[in-house]
Amino acid sequence: MSWWNSLRASLFGQSASVGDPNGWLIRAVNGGRTHAGTSVSEFNAMKLPVVYACINRIANPIARFPLRILRPKDGGGVEEVLDHPLSRRLSTRPNDLMSSRTLRKAVQSHALSWGNGYAEIERNGRGQAVNLWPLLPWNTQPVRQEDQFFYRTRIDGRSFELPHDDVLHIMDMSQDGYVGLSPVFLAREALGMALALEQFGAKFFANDMKSGxxxxxxxxxxxxxxxxxxxxxxxxxxxxxxxxxxxxxxxxxxxxxxxxxxxxxxxTIPPEDAQFLSTRDFQIAEIARMYDVPLILLQSHEKTTSWGTGIEQLMIGFVQQTIDPWVGAWEQEMNWKLFTEEERKLGYFVKFNMNALLRGDMVTRSKFYREMFSVGAYSPNMILGLEDEDPIGPDGDHHFVPTNYGTIANAVANVGRTVSSADPNRESGDGGPRE
Known part of the structure; x- marks a missing residue:
């Protein structure tokens, strides 16, 4: 019956046991019960405020970063591509029904809960990307059959097979490189305990704050x-x-x-004897660890001693260790799949502007611009452009450096000229011959 198995796989996908902990049946019944006695799934995990907050803290920056299509320009540097069908839509309206923020936050939230975020790429007759549409992660899966690789998804009850190059697939950790691992499934015991604590607290108050x-x-x-x-x-x-x-x-x-x-x-043991509140705090820290989100960003200030510069360093670490890897995942997937072969040869690429994180901090932003201006990296017009202000004209395109700065080559040349022009018989300050 191998022919029947092959035919069934080609029509319906590879079969899976109904007891598969990552299968559709277990997910449909809330992921099965944990040792804490609660059921955990990607659907009900969001009912935990700490999970919702962690996903929000990561998805919000991804959704708000300015996003542009760029290409190298003659003479060095890059310039924005304005004639691509997605040039204006990518950062504002990737499809007619939703904003760029809405689409990016939805796909990123799917990746943080289900382990996989999908978006279909709609193309015109020339093969150029013109629209992006989010796909539901519980209805979408990558399929590899012999030498074919595609995505099977269900939309409005109908099944579709989408080419691999027409689906943006955002994921983090994976064992096979094709399917991302669900953080909720991996940490289901920790989440199950947090849900059990929520239910225990609710029942405790519902029973006149008395134990059994x-x-x-x-x-x-x-x-x-x-x-x-x-x-x-x-x-x-x-x-x-x-x-x-x-x-x-x-x-x-x-x-x-x-x-x-x-x-x-x-x-039964009273809640204070069972360290109910301490256990709840520990579970918050456990889930924050799962998403690499600092507790200070979750309004959890218990035993927090990092203030001032400490919080600044925490934020830098959060951007570098948590946000930047996700930005890299988006950019790599978009840079390969959004553009045609011809556009890739021309150097087209997508870039998230992570400097948008500094918008709310006037002091840090001013210091950053001042440093970049002082070394000639930014012109006045470039700084005005980052602040969405009008340029000051052609004179604002010049780059400036302090007059007391110079290159090493010029410094060596100046020393050589000084030595060659010096009089070897000139007397030293003490009246003796200069050596």
């Missing part, structure tokens, strides 16, 4: 009392036991009455 225990009766319960213990008020048979239910947030401040002299004996 048992009811002690001095004698033997009557049949009516036994039935009343497990029934709501409207279903109780004994008129004398027609009492409100004991638990629940709505009954938190009402008087509780136990039947026939029963007493409540607490048996």
């Amino acid at each position: 225990g048992f009811l002690m009766h001095p004698g033997k319960l009557s049949a009516t009392a036994q039935g009343n213990l497990g029934k709501p008020k409207e279903q109780r048979t004994d008129p004398g036991a027609n009492l409100e239910r004991q638990g629940g947030l709505d009954n938190a401040h009402r008087v509780k009455v136990l039947e026939e002299g029963m007493k409540f004996i607490q048996t």
Whole structure:
């Protein structure tokens, strides 16, 4: 039946066990239960505020960086490409239905939760990219069959096969290079514990902020009392036991009455003894570690001593270690797939302007511009352009350096001229011959 397996694989993709922890069935039922007793999936992980915050902290910069198509220009340097179909759309409206920020944040969020973010590249008759459309990661998968590699996706209930070059695939860690690993799946036990702590806290408050225990009766319960213990008020048979239910947030401040002299004996460990709050803080740090996000960015200031310069260094590390690798993933994927072979030969490439992170910091931005201007790297017009201000005319295109600066070659040449022009018989300052 090998022919049937081959035919089925070509029509429906490779088969997978229903128990596959990364398969569709397990994901459909919330990823299965963790050892903490909670179910974790890419869908419900976002219900944890710390997961939502981590994804936001990474996806927001990716979504807001200015994005341009550039190419090398004669004489050195680069210039912006303005005649490409995506020149204006890439940074503003990659398709008619959504902004560039919306598309980039959606795809980046998919990559941070599912491990894979996909966007379809729509092309014109010349093969040029004209639009980008996000694809749902739970409906899209890369398929490799013999010498073919493509993406299979479902849109509005219909299945499509998209060429490999027509899909942007943003991912981080992978074992085979084709499919990214889901961070949520890899850290499902840590996330499951965090969800369990959320549920425990909610149930604790719903039960009048009291832990569990048992009811002690001095004698033997009557049949009516036994039935009343497990029934709501409207279903109780004994008129004398027609009492409100004991638990629940709505009954938190009402008087509780136990039947026939029963007493409540607490048996479980109180939350303060179980270090409930400390455990919750630890899980926040554990999930922040999973996404490489500093705790200070998650409004978690517990035991934080890094202030001033310390926070500045944390932010630099966050940009270098967390944001920059994702920017590299976007740029490499776009630079290869967005452009035709002819455009790649002309040197077309996409560039994220990460200097946009400095927009909210006037002091740091001013210092950066001043340093770049003082070494001749930036002209006044270049600085004005980065600030979205009008240029000051042709004179603003000049680059300036301090007059007391010079090249090493000029310094050596000046020393040589000084030595050659000196009088070897000139006397020294003490009256003796100059050596």
